[in-house]
Amino acid sequence: MTYVIAESCVDIKDKACIEECPVDCIYEGARMLYIHPDECVDCGACEPVCPVESIYYEDDLPSEFSEYTQINADFFADLGSPGGAAKIGTTENDPIAVKNLESRAQALP
Amino acid sequence: MRQYCVAIVGSGPSGFFAAASLLKAADASDRIEVAVDMLEMLPTPWGLVRCGVAPDHPKIKSVSQQFEKTAADRRFRFFGNIKLGEHIEAAELAERYDAVIYAVGAQSDHCLNIPGEQLPGSVAAVDFVGWYNAHPHFEQMSPDLSGARAVVVGNGNVAVDVARMLVTDPDVLALTDIADHALASLRPCSVEEVLLIGRRGALQSAFTTLELRELGALKGVDVVVDPAQLEGISDDDAAAAGKIAKQNIKVLRDYASRAPRPGHRRIVLRFLTSPIEINGDGKVESIVLGRNELVSDDSGRMVAKDTGAREELPVQLVVRSVGYRGVPTPGLPFDEKRGTIPHTAGRVAGSRNEYVVGWIKRGPTGVIGTNKKDSQDTVDTLLNDLAGAWHPEPAAFGGDRADKLAQWLTSRQPELITAAHWQAIDRFEREAGEPHRRPRVKVTSLSELLRIGHG
Numbered sequence: 001m002t003y004v005i006a007e008s009c010v011d012i013k014d015k016a017c018i019e020e021c022p023v024d025c026i027y028e029g030a031r032m033l034y035i036h037p038d039e040c041v042d043c044g045a046c047e048p049v050c051p052v053e054s055i056y057y058e059d060d061l062p063s064e065f066s067e068y069t070q071i072n073a074d075f076f077a078d079l080g081s082p083g084g085a086a087k088i089g090t091t092e093n094d095p096i097a098v099k100n101l102e103s104r105a106q107a108l109p
Numbered sequence: 110m111r112q113y114c115v116a117i118v119g120s121g122p123s124g125f126f127a128a129a130s131l132l133k134a135a136d137a138s139d140r141i142e143v144a145v146d147m148l149e150m151l152p153t154p155w156g157l158v159r160c161g162v163a164p165d166h167p168k169i170k171s172v173s174q175q176f177e178k179t180a181a182d183r184r185f186r187f188f189g190n191i192k193l194g195e196h197i198e199a200a201e202l203a204e205r206y207d208a209v210i211y212a213v214g215a216q217s218d219h220c221l222n223i224p225g226e227q228l229p230g231s232v233a234a235v236d237f238v239g240w241y242n243a244h245p246h247f248e249q250m251s252p253d254l255s256g257a258r259a260v261v262v263g264n265g266n267v268a269v270d271v272a273r274m275l276v277t278d279p280d281v282l283a284l285t286d287i288a289d290h291a292l293a294s295l296r297p298c299s300v301e302e303v304l305l306i307g308r309r310g311a312l313q314s315a316f317t318t319l320e321l322r323e324l325g326a327l328k329g330v331d332v333v334v335d336p337a338q339l340e341g342i343s344d345d346d347a348a349a350a351g352k353i354a355k356q357n358i359k360v361l362r363d364y365a366s367r368a369p370r371p372g373h374r375r376i377v378l379r380f381l382t383s384p385i386e387i388n389g390d391g392k393v394e395s396i397v398l399g400r401n402e403l404v405s406d407d408s409g410r411m412v413a414k415d416t417g418a419r420e421e422l423p424v425q426l427v428v429r430s431v432g433y434r435g436v437p438t439p440g441l442p443f444d445e446k447r448g449t450i451p452h453t454a455g456r457v458a459g460s461r462n463e464y465v466v467g468w469i470k471r472g473p474t475g476v477i478g479t480n481k482k483d484s485q486d487t488v489d490t491l492l493n494d495l496a497g498a499w500h501p502e503p504a505a506f507g508g509d510r511a512d513k514l515a516q517w518l519t520s521r522q523p524e525l526i527t528a529a530h531w532q533a534i535d536r537f538e539r540e541a542g543e544p545h546r547r548p549r550v551k552v553t554s555l556s557e558l559l560r561i562g563h564g
Binding site for chain 2: 019020021022023024031041042043044045046047048053059061
């Protein structure tokens, strides 16, 4: 069980969550941020600071976002467990389902 | 290149996050070097991660691995068993170090201010939590857990932790780093019912959903919620109260729909209820509860109002968990109302080079990670101050300042616990835990900790 970032992060990447994460387990993809399921310690600091309410504990994921548990895990298929996001920086490992999402950038005010 | 020596008083999460931020800033700069001395009153580091987080939450406790990384930095030193106001004074630190960061947390709690609160059997959660976590200051507390009912006053995560500890299967707790004395007291499983009361309604409760849901998964325990308590709350109300309240209501509705199982111990959640009075002859025997209703105050906030309705229940243990509270730090200003040290952007009011982080800065709110950003903000202010001001090299210290600081600290407290001493304690505790498949067996006694540390 772990916290999961869902679709509303796509093309937003506010990163307030990264400032709160005590174990630096929130990694940046090209389109959104992802929580490392094995590095997260379930402290819950990230959840309330997300301005677009994109972070859920796995059990609380709304059904329309249920695939995001797997999507967060899939981001790390090649990265493995680096033990800290700061030294990794932005990567293009977004899973295909996220890569294919229509751009949200223009929709923003 | 100028080397700055920074002292951090307190070794909990906010202190360690501040240390990590300082070292990181120095790594990124070619103008400054930073050395950090962390001073701790106990022989053991990590603050509430060691002595606050519930023993059955090992995953959250694993954040200590981050602290170990920071502590392994060659620019970082740990000095335990040294107390501000006893061995050293705030003014002395401010004079000898370029900057001092206070990360002393909130070491006391709010009282209920009701009759009978001082009776034996009525305890503060901050003490009770320290006791089951082997905090040396609460070694002698030995609360009587032989009664059938306990009332926990409060609707936050600490209240939930206390309730959970009281009814969790002792065989489960026996695999954690719970204090041995607490495990022995919980072994007989005398407590059959924990009544968790909150003065406001279900929508206003401060639990995180994760903690609330964990109660429902406890083996041999029913979570009891009277459906009538949730009746007036619509899906729209829940959604309007925010994401976490909405999730909590969903979990509470699930609990309300469950049928009690015979032979199970119970956690009963009761909202809109305040403690009025604790009664008993020489010890807690009953509690009078008052029924509240929700009314909107001038600012539109929903507050609890006493309806005058009363009920008296037999109870043997009352744990108040209505908020931690900071205590005054000798030599520093203190805001009595808020229980914090007054500051501007982290710099202590009226001070040139003293700073605050964590609960003594902003009050006892948020979770462990919340302190990371909070500490970063203060460190930003500190580094800005150092860059902007001309700081004379403290006169008392010439060339090898770090050595002289260590000598000074040792002269004040010859029984200092250094990093090597703490590592000996850490190794001892972990090795003691191994044969029992426990992460560690904690040493509670101060003298024993010192004996093991000093080898």
